[in-house]
Amino acid sequence: MARQSLEVAVEGLKRFLSEQNGFDEVTAAKIEKLAAELQGTDINGFDHHVQKDPVQMIEEGFRYFKTNKFDKNPELYNRLAHGQWPQFLVFACSDSRVCPSHILNFQPGDAFMVRNIANMVPPFDQLRYSGVGAAIEYAIEALEVPNILVIGHSHCGGIKRLMSHPEDGSAPYDFIDEWVKIAKPAKAKVIAKFGNLSFETQCEHCEKEAVNLSLINLLSYPYVQKAVASKRLRLMGGYYNFVDGTFYRWEFECHFSPHFPA
Amino acid sequence: MATPSPTTFSQPFNFSKDVRRTTLKTSTIFGPKLKSGEIEHTHLRLLTSFMTGPRLELKASKDPPGLTQQLDNSRLESLAETENVCDFFEDLKHRFLRFKKRKFKENLEHFQNLAQGQAPKFMIIACADSRVCPSNILGFQPGEAFVVRNIANLVPTFEVHITLHLVYFEFLLPKQTSPLHFFFLCVQSGPSETNAALEFAVNALKVENILVIGHSRCGGIRALMSMQDEEDSSSFIRSWVVVGKNASLITKSAASNLSFDQQCRHCEKESVNHSLSNLLTYPWIEEKVARGELFVHGGYYDFIDCTFEKWTLDYEGGNLEKNSRFAVKNQFYWC
Numbered sequence: 157m158a159r160q161s162l163e164v165a166v167e168g169l170k171r172f173l174s175e176q177n178g179f180d181e182v183t184a185a186k187i188e189k190l191a192a193e194l195q196g197t198d199i200n201g202f203d204h205h206v207q208k209d210p211v212q213m214i215e216e217g218f219r220y221f222k223t224n225k226f227d228k229n230p231e232l233y234n235r236l237a238h239g240q241w242p243q244f245l246v247f248a249c250s251d252s253r254v255c256p257s258h259i260l261n262f263q264p265g266d267a268f269m270v271r272n273i274a275n276m277v278p279p280f281d282q283l284r285y286s287g288v289g290a291a292i293e294y295a296i297e298a299l300e301v302p303n304i305l306v307i308g309h310s311h312c313g314g315i316k317r318l319m320s321h322p323e324d325g326s327a328p329y330d331f332i333d334e335w336v337k338i339a340k341p342a343k344a345k346v347i348a349k350f351g352n353l354s355f356e357t358q359c360e361h362c363e364k365e366a367v368n369l370s371l372i373n374l375l376s377y378p379y380v381q382k383a384v385a386s387k388r389l390r391l392m393g394g395y396y397n398f399v400d401g402t403f404y405r406w407e408f409e410c411h412f413s414p415h416f417p418a
Numbered sequence: 419m420a421t422p423s424p425t426t427f428s429q430p431f432n433f434s435k436d437v438r439r440t441t442l443k444t445s446t447i448f449g450p451k452l453k454s455g456e457i458e459h460t461h462l463r464l465l466t467s468f469m470t471g472p473r474l475e476l477k478a479s480k481d482p483p484g485l486t487q488q489l490d491n492s493r494l495e496s497l498a499e500t501e502n503v504c505d506f507f508e509d510l511k512h513r514f515l516r517f518k519k520r521k522f523k524e525n526l527e528h529f530q531n532l533a534q535g536q537a538p539k540f541m542i543i544a545c546a547d548s549r550v551c552p553s554n555i556l557g558f559q560p561g562e563a564f565v566v567r568n569i570a571n572l573v574p575t576f577e578v579h580i581t582l583h584l585v586y587f588e589f590l591l592p593k594q595t596s597p598l599h600f601f602f603l604c605v606q607s608g609p610s611e612t613n614a615a616l617e618f619a620v621n622a623l624k625v626e627n628i629l630v631i632g633h634s635r636c637g638g639i640r641a642l643m644s645m646q647d648e649e650d651s652s653s654f655i656r657s658w659v660v661v662g663k664n665a666s667l668i669t670k671s672a673a674s675n676l677s678f679d680q681q682c683r684h685c686e687k688e689s690v691n692h693s694l695s696n697l698l699t700y701p702w703i704e705e706k707v708a709r710g711e712l713f714v715h716g717g718y719y720d721f722i723d724c725t726f727e728k729w730t731l732d733y734e735g736g737n738l739e740k741n742s743r744f745a746v747k748n749q750f751y752w753c
Contacts, residue, residue: 210539213539215750253560264721268547272568272614290654335610335614392506398529
């Protein structure tokens with residue numbers, strides 16, 4: 157009963173407020189958050205005092221999505237049920253803090269997304285790196301995405317591991333070290349150029365250089381070469397710094413100059 | 419809503435079986451006289467030409483519009499493409515600023531704490547499909563889930579990621595009439611991306627839960643189910659989805675009377691179970707699951723009618739036998 161009264165009150169408040177014109181985006185978001193908090197359905201707030209059971213956590217998350225997104229956009233989700241036409245193929249780190257759906261607000265259908273340690277794109281290798289290759293092949297050949305975006309980030313554990321890894325191979329991690337060594341050229345460049353700077357600064361440079369290396373490695377895939385050459389595909393880099401809340405983006409351009417006779 | 423009946427799934431193939439199959443395949447590809455360095459050199463040449471070739475200029479540009487040079491003479495086309503670059507660049511900027519206003523600044527203290535370190539409770543393995551991001555469908559917030567996304571949310575086994583190459587060399591030294599023969603056994607790793615993430619999540623971050631999420635109308639599973647043995651093996655997709663081959667074999671034998679679409683749906687779930695089974699082939703995962711420090715779950719998201727199924731591996735350590743089956747518990751169906 158109490159819950160019903162509460163819901164009626166919240167709906168009434170929302171109706172009243174919506175009749176007031178001229179809310180900017182920030183105010184509208186605050187009202188939405190307030191309404192959600194009153195209804196006890198705000199999962200966008202960070203409630204650290206309650207240690208939730210993991211199953212309860214994902215059930216609440218799913219119900220929120222279904223009620224507030226899926227059921228409220230039937231046209232979109234009906235279309236998505238029949239196919240996907242993402243504008244981006246995104247490579248992002250598996251780090252829990254950097255999901256592109258949060259930081260770039262990607263909604264269902266927006267971005268085909270690969271997430272791995274240190275957001276790496278390894279060079280073409282059908283045996284060792286078939287996972288990444290499969291995602292690139294599918295995104296370009298089947299989905300015809302027009303943009304690839306590789307996003308690095310601050311305090312990346314994978315890059316830190318690469319930068320601190322002793323050269324004599326005495327480290328205990330088998331798979332991680334084998335994987336992050338893909339970015340060894342980036343490490344070499346950073347040490348050569350910034351070897352006199354602090355370890356943290358070198359890591360930050362390497363996080364960005366590794367993105368550039370991944371963009372270059374993309375060109376080792378024939379479908380990427382073809383699509384870039386015919387201008388159907390753009391390659392972009394990004395860097396999310398969650399310490400100061402900034403995002404840098406840049407484009408990787410490559411082209412053939414006109415042919416000159418000898 | 420009826421809860422699905424308990425499902426069981428079998429142990430993956432043991433190592434010796436797979437080594438034999440791999441060796442046979444290798445000899446048909448490489449033949450008796452291939453020099454071991456050949457493939458590697460080809461790969462390196464390709465990379466080198468991109469780095470130093472005279473006709474290809476590589477330029478990393480920070481500023482958005484107007485810098486893409488055109489080879490054709492159409493200025494209009496050039497402007498239209500410039501606008502496209504503008505749009506996507508501007509789009510990214512607006513997307514980020516929205517996040518910064520609505521989430522980052524509103525929860526500054528939390529983000530500052532997160533900047534010091536992450537302690538996610540979950541590791542998620544989900545498909546790269548644009549419609550199934552776990553942050554959207556399960557509401558994971560920054561800091562809550564370490565996420566791996568690949569085609570068809572597959573987890574390779576611990577053992578079978580190694581491929582053996584039998585390589586044969588022939589040397590004819592000066593003043594010798596018959597050549598010297600050498601055989602080398604080379605080990606080359608198979609798909610390795612997911613393994614590194616598993617190692618990091620379980621051993622470094624010490625996550626308490628691993629959740630593998632399959633989904634409806636998965637293109638990768640469809641490719642797996644459509645795979646014919648005699649097909650051209652130059653496709654990356656094929657080289658990757660073969661990781662889930664056992665799931666497709668089980669599906670084809672168990673569900674042969676169903677339509678292809680229904681078989682694919684069956685395989686989407688079977689593949690999740692197969693991945694869960696593969697997780698236990700990692701010794702450090704199996705140890706933690708046996709001790710009750712780590713829980714392994716399967717999930718299935720159906721985006722046609724928006725439902726989510728979830729189940730947990732019921733593992734009693736120490737009683738693994740050949741072809742033993744694992745039970746599940748705590749099954750839920752949310753709709």
